Amino acid sequence: xxxxxxxxxxxxxxxxxxxxxxxxHTSNSxxxxxxxxxxxxxxxxxxxxxxxxKVCRDSMVPHLWNTxxxxxxxxxxxxxxxxAGLDTGRFRGPSFHDGDFYxxxxxxxxxxAITKDPKLDRMMDTAIAVIAAAQKPDGYIxxxxxxxxxxxxxxxxxxxxxxxxxxxFGHLMTAACIHYRxxxxxxxxxxxxxxxxxxxxxxxxxxxxxxxxAICPSHYMGITEMYRTTGEKKYLELVKKLIDxxxxxxxxxxxxxxxxxxxxKEVNGHxxxxxxLFAGVADVFSETGDPTLLSTLNVLWDNVxxxxxxxxxxCGALYDGLSQEGISxxxxxxxxxxxxxxxxxxxxxxxxxxxxxxxIGNVLWNWxxxxxxxxxxxxxxxxxxxxxxVLSGISLDGNSFFxxxxxxxxxxxxxxxxxxxxxxxxxxxxxxxxxxxxxxxxQVSNYMYSIGExxxxxNMYGGNNLSTTLKDGSPxxxxxxxxxxxxxxxxxxxxxxxxxxxxxxxxxxxxCTNYSLKVNGKLVKxxxxxxxxxxxxxxWQSGDQIELQLDMPVSLLESNPLVEETRNxxxxxxxxxxxCLESADLPAANISRVLLxxxxxxxxxxxxxxxxxxxxxxxxxxxxxxxxxxNQLFRPLQTTSTPVNIRLIPYYAWSNRGQGDMSVWLPVARx
Numbered sequence: 073x074x075x076x077x078x079x080x081x082x083x084x085x086x087x088x089x090x091x092x093x094x095x096x097h098t099s100n101s102x103x104x105x106x107x108x109x110x111x112x113x114x115x116x117x118x119x120x121x122x123x124x125x126k127v128c129r130d131s132m133v134p135h136l137w138n139t140x141x142x143x144x145x146x147x148x149x150x151x152x153x154x155x156a157g158l159d160t161g162r163f164r165g166p167s168f169h170d171g172d173f174y175x176x177x178x179x180x181x182x183x184x185a186i187t188k189d190p191k192l193d194r195m196m197d198t199a200i201a202v203i204a205a206a207q208k209p210d211g212y213i214x215x216x217x218x219x220x221x222x223x224x225x226x227x228x229x230x231x232x233x234x235x236x237x238x239x240x241f242g243h244l245m246t247a248a249c250i251h252y253r254x255x256x257x258x259x260x261x262x263x264x265x266x267x268x269x270x271x272x273x274x275x276x277x278x279x280x281x282x283x284x285x286a287i288c289p290s291h292y293m294g295i296t297e298m299y300r301t302t303g304e305k306k307y308l309e310l311v312k313k314l315i316d317x318x319x320x321x322x323x324x325x326x327x328x329x330x331x332x333x334x335x336x337k338e339v340n341g342h343x344x345x346x347x348x349l350f351a352g353v354a355d356v357f358s359e360t361g362d363p364t365l366l367s368t369l370n371v372l373w374d375n376v377x378x379x380x381x382x383x384x385x386x387c388g389a390l391y392d393g394l395s396q397e398g399i400s401x402x403x404x405x406x407x408x409x410x411x412x413x414x415x416x417x418x419x420x421x422x423x424x425x426x427x428x429x430x431x432i433g434n435v436l437w438n439w440x441x442x443x444x445x446x447x448x449x450x451x452x453x454x455x456x457x458x459x460x461x462v463l464s465g466i467s468l469d470g471n472s473f474f475x476x477x478x479x480x481x482x483x484x485x486x487x488x489x490x491x492x493x494x495x496x497x498x499x500x501x502x503x504x505x506x507x508x509x510x511x512x513x514x515q516v517s518n519y520m521y522s523i524g525e526x527x528x529x530x531n532m533y534g535g536n537n538l539s540t541t542l543k544d545g546s547p548x549x550x551x552x553x554x555x556x557x558x559x560x561x562x563x564x565x566x567x568x569x570x571x572x573x574x575x576x577x578x579x580x581x582x583x584c585t586n587y588s589l590k591v592n593g594k595l596v597k598x599x600x601x602x603x604x605x606x607x608x609x610x611x612w613q614s615g616d617q618i619e620l621q622l623d624m625p626v627s628l629l630e631s632n633p634l635v636e637e638t639r640n641x642x643x644x645x646x647x648x649x650x651x652c653l654e655s656a657d658l659p660a661a662n663i664s665r666v667l668l669x670x671x672x673x674x675x676x677x678x679x680x681x682x683x684x685x686x687x688x689x690x691x692x693x694x695x696x697x698x699x700x701x702x703n704q705l706f707r708p709l710q711t712t713s714t715p716v717n718i719r720l721i722p723y724y725a726w727s728n729r730g731q732g733d734m735s736v737w738l739p740v741a742r743x
Contacts (some may be wrong), residue, residue, distance in 0.1 A: 093185070093253035094518065096298045096355070098443050103361040105446040106522035106529060109540040111185035111254055114517035119535035119555055121516055123685060124463075125186075132470035132510045133183050135497075137195065138175045139272070140507070145498055149199065151215040156205035168236035168504055170215055171290065173199075174243035175507035177260070178250055185254040190656040193255060200251075200259045207263055211270030214240055228700060230278065230286075231537045232483040238286040241267055245294030249301045268298045269447070272310050281321050288345045293436070296359060305538035308566020311356055315365075320365040325395040326409045334364045338375045340395050340413045341390025343425070347433025354440035366444070369535035373441065376434075377453065379416035383629060383643045383736065384464070384723055385457035386426030386477050387434050390414040391490065417634040421480035421737060423489065428474060428505035429467030431457050432512050439519060442531065446524060448604025451531045452582040454519060458512075459648045463724035465509045468684040473506045474727070477495040479652075479736040480663070481727075494731045527575030529605065533562050557647045558687040560584070560622030560677065569612035577605035578620050583647065587625040592616055618695055622647075626674040626689060628740070629658055644689065644720055646676065651689055655732035658718060663733050667694040667713060667741040674720070681721065682728050687719040691724050714740070 094108035141149045147164040152173070154161045177196060184192040207213040212229065214237045223228060230237055245453075250262030253259065270285035271291070292311055299307035315333055321330030326341040328349055339346045349367060357365040381387060393414050395407045410424050435457045442450035465474045472495035490501065499505065520536060522529040525543055531557040539549040549568040556562060562578075580587055580601055589596040589606060606616065628642040644651040653663050674689040690722045695716035703705075726734045 074465075077477060096440065096443065097249070097253075098358055099523075100300070101358040104358040104443045106245065106443045106524045107525060108443070108518050109521045109538065111250070111518055112188075113538060113540040115186060115537045115539075115552070116517060117119070117535040117537060118627045120557060120685075121372060121534040123537070123713065125517070127468070127527070127684075128472040128510060128513045129183060130188060132247065132466070132513065133179055135471050136179060136507055136510050137177055138166075139418055139498060139503075140173055141199075146503065148176075151219065152199075152202050152206045155215040155639065156202055156216040158202065158205065160221055164217045165506075166236075166502060167216050167234075168239055168288070170240035170670075171236060171243040172504055172507050173707070174240070174247040175511050178243070178247040179507060179511035179514050181247065181251045181254050184512055184577045185250075186514075186517065196251065196255070197257075197259070200263070204259065204263050210273075211266035211268075212266050213244065215262065229274070234287065236288065237518065238271075239288040241271060242290030242292070242294035245291065245298050247688060249294075249297045252301065264298060265295075266301065266308055268295060268304075268310075271295070272306050275576075276309060282412075283474070287342075289314075289349050289352055292349065293355050296352065296355040299359065308356075308359055311352070312360065315353060316354060324411065325407055334368050336368055337371060338416075339372055339380070340415060341409050342411050343413050343430035344427055344433055346410065346413065347387060347430055347437050351433060351436040351440055354437060354444060358440070358444055359542070369441070373437075375416075380413045381420060381434070381453075382424065382426060382461065382479060383631070383645075384426075384460035384477070384479065384643050385431060385434060385453060386424065386428040386461035386479070388413055388425045388427055389419050389531040391425050391476075393418075396710055404477045417636075419631075419635050420637050421735070422478055422482060423483055423487075424476070424478040424480075426461060426477040426479075428462065428477060431461035431465070431477065432508050435462060435512065435519075443522065446522075446526075446529070446603055446605075448531075448579045449582065451579055452604070455532055455648050458516065458519075460650045460723050462509060462512060464726070465505055467495050468682040468725060468728045470510075472610075473499060473503075473509070475499050475502060475505050479723075481732075481734045483731070483733060495727055513549075527577060527609075529577040529579075530564070531579055533557075539568075542570065542574070544570075548574065556622075557649050558676070558685075559740055560620075560624040560647065562620040564618040564620075566616040566618070567614055568611045569614075569616075571611065573609050573611050575607060575609040576618065577602075577607060578618070580604060580606050581622065581648065583627065584622045584624070588621045590617075590621075593619075625674075628668070628670065628672075630740075631737075637736045640740060642670075642740045643736050644668075644674070644738075646687075646689065649687075650723045650736060652723045652726055652734050653718060653720055653738060654726050654729075654734045656729045657688075657721065658716075661695060661716070662699040663735055665696040665699050666716065666718060667696065668738045669694060670740055670742045677719075681725050684725065684728075686722055686725050689720060689724075691720075692716070 093110040098104035099107040116125045139146050143150050148169040151161040151163055159726045180192050180196055245264045248260040254260040284672055295307050295311040318329045319332035328341050328346045353365050388411050390412045393409050395409045411427055435454050438450040439454045461477050490503045520532050533554050535553055537551050541547055547568055551565045552563040589599055624647045626646045629645055630642055631638040655663055674691040676687045677690050678687050692715055694713035696710050696713050
């Protein structure tokens with residue numbers, strides 16, 4: 073009787089709180105200025121993201137599901153079957169395999185939100201039944217321990233500081249909340265509720281060391297989302313406690329817990345762990361308003377954006393490195409860090425790590441900062457990552473992946489990096505990125521718009537139809553037509569709006585210096601931009617037209633001179649797209665011989681790469697006479713060069729025509 077009563081109460085709470093089915097549910101978050109629209113509220117029509125979504129629907133998700141339910145290649149779902157007693161065998165795969173499968177489920181749920189394909193619903197039902205059967209009666213669910221403890225008789229939990237137990241729990245919670253919001257079913261939410269209740273009970277008596285054993289703390293986001301979904305205040309108290317105890321025992325820079333969170337001034341450790349931490353803390357601030365959390369996030373954001381982030385939005389410069397952030401510089405205070413941010417301005421190109429998951433973490437963090445503040449600078453960074461360092465992690469056909477995302481590659485490079493050799497259909501060392509990037513692409517539509525007390529916010533641009541409700545419950549619908557990011561013309565047609573003034577906020581990207589606005593064909597001369605959004609207000613009628621023109625010239629970017637690796641080099645950017653030179657487009661010469669004249673003029677040209685529409689840039693550069701460096705470390709400067717026609721492609725599209733050389737940064741000829 074008690075369990076039935078509890079389930080009914082939980083159901084009532086869920087229904088009352090999640091009336092809006094947004095990706096990150098901040099509609100009732102007291103300290104968030106904005107909230108996302110419902111996951112089903114945006115339908116892609118045509119253009120860039122419509123094309124990527126079609127590949128996601130037809131290729132990415134089916135390929136991912138087949139991989140993760142396979143018994144031969146990836147054992148993530150098979151581990152649940154063994155843990156549930158439905159099959160025999162041992163645990164196989166990395167300790168974060170459970171989390172990978174939860175991300176896969178989340179990708180399917182996100183796709184279902186838009187397509188309502190009943191096949192996807194059945195796939196999820198089948199998998200969730202197995203997951204529920206694998207869960208222990210006390211709510212604990214970690215297939216590695218369940219399977220191994222069944223054989224060993226041991227009962228220890230959260231004792232391994234390198235275990236991904238809490239990480240797996242977190243992705244379960246996030247997937248469960250999204251599954252509930254898009255299907256109305258509580259099957260996975262019940263599993264997540266039992267798991268979250270287990271954590272509440274466990275952490276009441278856990279040692280600080282056990283509590284600290286939480287690498288890649290996705291559970292901060294997950295627990296907060298469970299609080300938003302169920303209304304259980306004990307969940308919010310739990311995640312507040314977990315943040316408070318960080319740094320109370322011997323931590324590490326690699327895990328960003330050497331210091332208590334509120335004392336952090338910079339980040340130099342593991343980039344995925346750090347970005348997940350920052351996103352989770354932002355979630356907690358949205359519910360508590362604790363100013364010490366936001367002030368620390370602001371300091372760390374400045375540190376990352378202004379000193380440690382790549383021009384592509386990539387995060388985590390180092391495969392391996394050393395941190396000297398201890399009390400002293402004695403040898404025993406130097407700590408190894410991996411897949412890490414490193415020091416300020418330490419941004420190598422060929423050896424850049426930039427794990428796809430870290431770049432996605434950058435999106436998650438900036439999305440939450442946007443919701444908290446309404447400041448478009450965070451949307452700028454989201455967009456930068458999505459178009460460049462996130463999309464680079466997956467092939468154009470959706471079936472092969474990068475774990476790392478360097479800014480240069482060379483067949484002559486003398487070192488064997490751990491994750492080199494081109495894209496892979498399955499990254500055997502660590503396949504955590506593919507389900508992460510696919511769930512992200514399935515969810516891009518939820519980043520397009522936000523709702524606030526001040527009206528409707530257009531965060532990003534792409535061909536779509538929006539049908540949603542405002543804060544006061546008024547319905548609004550519109551159609552956006554654009555070829556963005558290939559040109560800056562955005563047309564918005566109002567189909568439905570409230571019978572009172574509605575303020576529409578149009579983001580002016582940080583790369584755009586000239587723009588114009590027309591309403592119903594008339595130029596608006598006196599425009600107001602606030603926090604990066606151009607404001608236009610009216611009592612809109614069906615058929616009203618908003619036309620935004622963003623000038624999109626090609627820009628040559630230079631880096632801070634403290635970035636040694638890119639001195640006297642430039643990166644090419646047009647709109648939000650960062651470009652690169654790939655050897656496939658210069659087969660007769662080594663790309664290291666190319667110099668870009670400072671006054672080079674590029675011509676945008678539309679083309680196809682692997683059936684994907686891209687705009688490449690064509691121009692005339694200079695070519696050095698020879699690249700013979702055999703048995704030479706230095707030689708006299710070559711001062712002659714000849715004209716050469718070059719073609720640059722979007723960075724995200726490289727390595728789709730076979731392996732080869734690539735570079736984002738190219739030497740500049742200033743005279």
